[in-house]
Amino acid sequence: MADGKESVSDANRSSVPMEDYIADGDSLEESQKEKGLPRWKILALILLMPLCSTAVQLPLTPSHGSIPTMEYHQIAFQSCIVVYFAWRMIYTGRPLMSLSIQMALIPVLAAWIPVITHFLTPQARRLGPAYNAALIKAVTLLPLQGLILNVVRESIERSFPQSDFIVGLGALGLYFGIDHVWSGYRVYVLSLFYGLIRPYMMLLLSLVLIALLPSRWITWALVAFPHTLFYNPHSTFAPSFTHVHETSRELMLQQGFSLVTKTEGITGYLSVLENVQEGYLMMRCDHSILGGNWVAGVGSWAGGENPTLAVGRVAEPIYAVFVMLEAVRLVKDAHDSTLPVSDEQAQALNIGLGIGTTPSALIAHGINTTIVELDPAVHRLAVDYFGLPPNHTAILEDALTFVERELSIPNYKQYDYIVHDVFTGGAEPAALFTAEFMSSLKKLLKSDGVIAINYASDLDLPSTKLVINTIISVLPNCRLFKDAIEEEGVRHGNFVNMVLFCRMRDGPFTFRDAVNSDYLGTSTRRSYLQPRFELDLGKYVTRGSNQQLEANASLVLHAGETRELEKWHGLAARRHWEVMRTVVPDLIWELW
Template identity: 40%
Template sequence: MSSLAGLVQPTTRQLLTGTALLFLTAFYSPLTVLMLTPVYGSAPAHIFHGYGVALVGAAGWFLKDYIQRLTGRRALFLLPVVAFWVPTLQSFLFASSSVMGNPFGAVVTEVISYYPLLLLSVACAGKLVQSGLDLGRHGDAVAEHVPLVVSYVLYKTGEKFAKAFLAKFIGTTFFFSRAGLQLLLPVFYTAIAPSKFLLFAIPSLLFSMTSNVHMNSGALNSFLNEEGFALVARQDSTTGYISVLDNLNDGFRVMRCDHSLLGGQWTKMPNNYNPAVMDPIYSVFTMLEAVRLVETDHGEPRVDANSKALVIGLGVGTTPSALIHHGIETTIVELDPVVHKFATEYFHLPSNHIAAIEDATAFVKRTPPAQYDYIVHDVFTGGVEPLELFTLEFLESLSSLLKDDGVIAINYAGDISLYPAALTVRTIQYVFPTCRIFREASDSDLTTDFTNMVIFCKKSSATPLTFRDPVSADYMGSKFRQMYLMPKVEIDASRFETIEKGGRRVLHSMNTHLLHKYQDRSALEHWNIMRHVLPDFVWENW
């Protein structure tokens, strides 16, 4: 085994090796966030990640000479060992997420598992790039600062490539999954710096292959079965880690996306009870079906035959399944192909619908106007609302797709005491002047202001919005729908009229970045709620 001093020579080889290290290090940045999101949520995982990477990366560069002396100039050969231990350390740290809390637990996990790799990688890569450029003859300032700038540019280029790669290929094979990549990337480190130190990586590698639940479905299911749960399916995808879980004791099935639930259905039902559409575990999805019950301006009930509905955001498919059962031609816009696949295979989504697997903004832009009698807008995921789908511009585009007597139901999930909720309601009312707002439960039933709020609106403003009384066919043989189909707990819209100091009346697409701090707060609140919906071990063992 040669030392780093023997390798560092003013050659192209050293520059290429340093570049490869920086690209590998950059790839770990978004990958580490992906590993954190099933346990801590997407927004909380990002809160301090950028700051931490910048600080540790800078420390690696400026301490590169000290680190080489401290490790006896063998830091390069320690990198593969550290990389192989990252997933094992994360696995053990995730088990303490409920104790550490959020976002503190996410920070601690990165400090112990990822930052040591980042520190060593930048130190080694910086030394190699500096030696490869060999700018000493131009003075100390040039010899130190030009390699620093070059290293930064290489790192940012690698990070950009990593994000593009993950967006396109995540989940296509095991080694392109978030867990599989944590086995693949250390192999590349090994190719750069093979050594006998790799013997110290064997215990971690054995654990990863046999007992790490993130990499071994058999190990995960064995653990979950002992706690009364079963893994039905799982796959990484464009919007996050998607899985289907059965609760074997209480009798329900859910679809998970990172640290959030997209919905679920009851699977354990009384004998001779067979609703046409499975009962959801959340009443809000049944309430959304009431979009059919909104009366026309003439007070007439709407006719399902020859009607068309657009559903933006699929979840497990409860609401679109009901619309399809009622004979309504239903188009579903869903960004994530795995969500659509799992809803079809595991949640009884009927096949007789039009599926548009694409971004909702792109779909709306290319769709001719006045197409739909009903629109259901239900896009909450990952603990936050996608702000771009609540802007004035997007909602105006949605309005153009409704027929003149059309109706829209918008599900907003969040803390309704915060500024974004009021801003969202005002934006909706600016586009749709005739609205009524309902929440999932009454104030006395809640211990938090985080709730589902459904805004029903008509395109026409000729008459107030009213609902017809449901009939037996509306319930589709479901006792659950008899209880929850009709919206009951109405919210006074006047509570959202006050504009706080420095606030805006409506949300424009150019201003969505101003709400990120509120989204972080909402995501942390949602994280705590989810930890009461399912046990900690379910979220920690994905």
């Protein structure tokens, strides 16, 4: 290289076009003379990495499901880290890109991620949710994180030339620490900012990155903004929302559905959809359906009307399993004609709300009902759109916290009925199926109380046996029913909805015959309220010498030891995803 070029000052060198840094003839030593980032920008990039990860994942969960979206996330990122450090140790030649070009590429790639995600999302129909989510991350998140990581490392190397490896590991450790803390609170934080989250979070982050890493390549980043703002079907940007909404609305109507409302919740993306062809309303949470009701007048919600229920009536539900949970009222001793406690005197605890099918019926029967629901947005939608009566006690918090607090009160309240209905997204919250939590619920039951536990799973998975064994270990007097007759193999992977009825008292129990007043004027309850399709619990637990159910102690789930159950969540969620795609068309899930 000429002496005149070597004598160029740092000030003059900073004005050299980025392309010249990697021009033929530049030496490795010359490229390494580029100035690294200030330390505050290094810290800012480390802080932004977990946010970028979240911004890539959020638009995927409504169409791919939260569990499939995350299934290969950690292993992919960790593999990227290992490959990166291995490459740095093995390869000592000329850098493939100068530091300046890497910094210029970061905001450009971030700005184009929503566009890439939009066009790759439909490929889930062919690849499945987990593989497609991994593909999207492979071409968006991993390159972005890799560029940021390398810029951080090289900048640290220039700031701490004698200890770059140690400081680099420290920076990586800081990232993992921030990511761990952020993952525990992000759902609560993001639920406060609906309208700026899923469609726009990456766009906002790209603006921050442009401010941190300005370059002449900004134009390439800005080119991607119009699609996110004006042509993305999820956009709510005021000037374009009407056009985008009308386009999406027409596409959805072609599939027989209409979007009534949508919001952001702690548990995920929530929306209310109306099937305008068949005439029912349903609530979705990410890639799961929380329930639905038939509505009077097909297309009434799509037309802007609110077909509210008459006073004293309950809605006609579209799913049998939520009706079957109401049979908790019908349980009685098999050899005793004494009827269960009267509705007026009964106390019920409903853990997990959904659209409120079961608690609405309990309230309609005059039962004093307490509802525990983690997500306030779910409760609000249940009241506003699905007829959940206001005369109930609503506890909007985590069930673990509620139960622990209740049991700490002297002479704590006990219940005649407990309904445990927390399944969503293809998997169960493991902490609410441990032996310790079931023992706590047992304490909240009266001596003749009954608990009904909704569990949807693949009958062939070991996780099903694990959950049932755990429940039986605490409440051994149980019977298991499914919601309908299905020949094995008809559903995807033998995935079925089940209800486990468990009674505090010993001895066999049955269900009293339902009468007209139990049906609350609905045909669904007339068909499905009485449990009929019993499953043999002996397939999942052993029987003792007196034919009493006995749990296998080695197959009991304990608090803090839920990995054995969680390792099956991915497979269960993928099979649940397949089932959901048969219930609602692909395009509806993708438009959200």
